[in-house]
Amino acid sequence: MSTGNASSFCCGRKLEHILPTATSISPKSTVEEIDTDYFITFDHPMTKEHYLSFAAYVKSDRVFLNRLYPEQSPTCRFPITNGGKLYVYCIKHGLVVYPDSL
Ligand SMILES: [Fe+2]
Structure with a gap:
């Protein structure tokens, strides 16, 4: 019997674990309440080279x-x-978690 970590695959590619990094680099966010939703805006670029x-x-x-x-x-x-906790993933800076989430 194997006791190693299970691997997950999607479309033939092995999925890697991603862990949240220090929150000092987390983009600033503003939260508004609209109807029954939180509407969240992140202060972060959305270029082809650097986006969430x-x-x-x-x-x-x-x-x-x-x-x-x-x-x-x-x-x-x-x-x-x-x-709950809010997570955001930037293709350059990785995953960040907001500690005092909504
Ligand atoms: Fe970023």
Whole structure:
């Protein structure tokens, strides 16, 4: 029986683990409440060479994922809930987590 880490594959490619880095480099964010959502704007470039590729709001029992694309606005929406953590992934700087998330 193997006790090693399980590997995950997608479209034939092995998926790598990514761990959140220090929050000192996390882009500044502003949060507004619009209808039943948080509307979040990140202060971050969205060029083809340097952009945010996703933002995720993770709770113990659910995950909300917003895919983001270069040359579009660095914004996303999540349903208003409490107790989750906000993660953002930059293709240059990696994954950051906001400690005092929404
Ligand atoms: Fe970045």
